[in-house]
Amino acid sequence: xxxxxVLREGVTGARIAAExxxxxxxxxxxxxxxxRQEDLAARYxxxxxxxxxxxxxxxxxxxxxxxxNTGAWVARLSLAECEExxxxxxxxxPLLIATSIPGLGDQTIRRLEELATEMEAGTxxxxxxxxDREFHLLSYSGAETTLLGDLVHRLWNTTQHYRRAYTLLxxxxxxxxxxxEHHLLVTxxxxxxxxxxxxxxxxxxxxxxxxxxxxxxxxxxxxxxxxPASQNRKDLL
Amino acid sequence: xxxxxVLREGVTGARIAAExxxxxxxxxxxxxxxxRQEDLAARYxxxxxxxxxxxxxxxxxxxxxxxxNTGAWVARLSLAECEExxxxxxxxxPLLIATSIPGLGDQTIRRLEELATEMEAGTxxxxxxxxDREFHLLSYSGAETTLLGDLVHRLWNTTQHYRRAYTLLxxxxxxxxxxxEHHLLVTxxxxxxxxxxxxxxxxxxxxxxxxxxxxxxxxxxxxxxxxPASQNRKDLL
DNA sequence: GGGCCGCACGTTGTATCCAATCAAGGAGGA
DNA sequence: TCCTCCTTGATTGGATACAACGTGCGGCCC
Numbered sequence: 001x002x003x004x005x006v007l008r009e010g011v012t013g014a015r016i017a018a019e020x021x022x023x024x025x026x027x028x029x030x031x032x033x034x035x036r037q038e039d040l041a042a043r044y045x046x047x048x049x050x051x052x053x054x055x056x057x058x059x060x061x062x063x064x065x066x067x068x069n070t071g072a073w074v075a076r077l078s079l080a081e082c083e084e085x086x087x088x089x090x091x092x093x094p095l096l097i098a099t100s101i102p103g104l105g106d107q108t109i110r111r112l113e114e115l116a117t118e119m120e121a122g123t124x125x126x127x128x129x130x131x132d133r134e135f136h137l138l139s140y141s142g143a144e145t146t147l148l149g150d151l152v153h154r155l156w157n158t159t160q161h162y163r164r165a166y167t168l169l170x171x172x173x174x175x176x177x178x179x180x181e182h183h184l185l186v187t188x189x190x191x192x193x194x195x196x197x198x199x200x201x202x203x204x205x206x207x208x209x210x211x212x213x214x215x216x217x218x219x220x221x222x223x224x225x226x227x228p229a230s231q232n233r234k235d236l237l
Numbered sequence: 238x239x240x241x242x243v244l245r246e247g248v249t250g251a252r253i254a255a256e257x258x259x260x261x262x263x264x265x266x267x268x269x270x271x272x273r274q275e276d277l278a279a280r281y282x283x284x285x286x287x288x289x290x291x292x293x294x295x296x297x298x299x300x301x302x303x304x305x306n307t308g309a310w311v312a313r314l315s316l317a318e319c320e321e322x323x324x325x326x327x328x329x330x331p332l333l334i335a336t337s338i339p340g341l342g343d344q345t346i347r348r349l350e351e352l353a354t355e356m357e358a359g360t361x362x363x364x365x366x367x368x369d370r371e372f373h374l375l376s377y378s379g380a381e382t383t384l385l386g387d388l389v390h391r392l393w394n395t396t397q398h399y400r401r402a403y404t405l406l407x408x409x410x411x412x413x414x415x416x417x418e419h420h421l422l423v424t425x426x427x428x429x430x431x432x433x434x435x436x437x438x439x440x441x442x443x444x445x446x447x448x449x450x451x452x453x454x455x456x457x458x459x460x461x462x463x464x465p466a467s468q469n470r471k472d473l474l
Numbered sequence: 475g476g477g478c479c480g481c482a483c484g485t486t487g488t489a490t491c492c493a494a495t496c497a498a499g500g501a502g503g504a
Numbered sequence: 505t506c507c508t509c510c511t512t513g514a515t516t517g518g519a520t521a522c523a524a525c526g527t528g529c530g531g532c533c534c
Binding site: 059 | 251286289290294296297305318321322324325328332385388
Binding site: 275309 | 514515516517524525
């Protein structure tokens with residue numbers, strides 16, 4: 001995103017894509033919800049052409065599912081797919097954090113510590129999600145790598161909704177371990193110990209994946225749209 | 238691709254995307270080459286609208302670089318970006334092969350062995366590239382995973398050109414080790430030894446990456462287009 | 475009464491036309 | 505002679521209008 005996003009569309013398509021992406025990430029549109037082109041066109045004051053460009057951009061981001069001659073839905077993941085995403089993240093994010101650490105300045109590291117503390121103190125779920133996202137993405141900001149960075153960014157976006165659902169589930173519960181891991185990560189980063197940061201991060205992601213597997217109900221169909229919207233693409237093979 | 242490809246465009250956009258993708262992968266269009274929308278429209282007998290859809294699909298695949306209000310070019314990688322792709326592959330393909338092995342039937346494994354042998358016997362570069370691609374992708378076909386499979390598929394596509402350039406470079410040279418690794422991989426797969434397959438595959442990809450780093454001239458600008466087309470996106474930050 | 479066929483509606487896909495943007499070339503001045 | 509600005513051409517981006525496809529409802533036949 002970020003870097004490559006700027007130069008994507010003339011202007012309208014990119015604007016619609018950015019706004020719609022934001023709307024999906026904040027939960028305004030739920031997974032499985034039908035998206036009609038004319039609705040978006042009216043909402044953003046444009047014709048259907050740039051809307052379709054935006055939908056394709058978001059499809060590439062994994063936030064929207066398109067079916068030819070039928071329509072678009074907010075992407076949804078099955079439990080198996082979400083698990084898969086987490087396994088991918090377990091492999092890629094350690095690589096990214098290791099290449100990022102040498103590029104992180106003292107100021108950034110202090111900010112990371114602030115974020116970890118702030119997260120621990122807060123109680124609001126939405127605030128936690130926002131801070132958590134900022135924390136991790138900031139920890140990757142030292143990497144110059146465009147491709148890997150964008151890829152990880154996409155993975156975060158596609159799993160955003162399920163992170164929210166899970167966080168809401170254990171709201172007020174014992175998620176102290178999350179904050180401990182964050183502080184451990186900051187410590188490893190401050191020590192410029194890439195290997196240790198990798199270890200902590202693997203555990204962090206893996207633990208979340210195992211927790212998610214305990215809650216298959218998060219992936220049930222909520223009947224928000226008419227057609228399942230992905231959920232099982234295998235029937236097309 | 239494959240699975241999700243079918244349901245992408247009404248029909249024209251998908252057709253153009255598929256044909257253009259094929260043209261890029263076979264080397265008909267070189268990295269950095271300018272792509273004009275009207276040329277494609279004329280070539281495929283359609284208007285510019287589905288052409289733009291196709292370009293966006295291929296941009297998501299990493300095969301095309303779009304710049305707003307300016308144009309499209311066949312994507313090119315810098316040495317650093319290519320290295321990055323290979324580091325990503327080193328992490329993801331072992332994961333994929335491990336999940337694929339339990340799903341591979343005896344017939345598929347025999348076919349893998351055939352391919353490894355056929356590659357060893359052949360001398361034509363294009364034939365080698367085709368067989369190598371078929372070999373590896375077939376070795377991943379046991380995985381039901383849609384997301385990881387498609388992702389790896391994309392990684393193969395974006396690095397295809399540089400695999401070709403490198404293979405041409407050492408044409409006739411001592412690439413025996415490649416074939417040895419392929420046979421080792423088949424052996425591990427036949428033994429249903431996921432861990433061993435992971436090890437061999439990591440070495441296989443890593444060795445290629447190290448070789449590529451010795452040949453930065455493969456990434457020089459060949460002057461095929463007017464504007465660099467990516468090559469350094471950092472100036473946009 | 476149940477299942478199948480067909481028509482009509484809504485939505486998406488494509489073509490054509492017009493506007494906006496960028497790049498290159500030339501004219502003018504320092 | 506070189507730099508700058510402007511103009512012109514080519515190419516892309518967006519809007520409107522039309523065609524194609526899929527879906528759902530109603531009627532008809534079994």
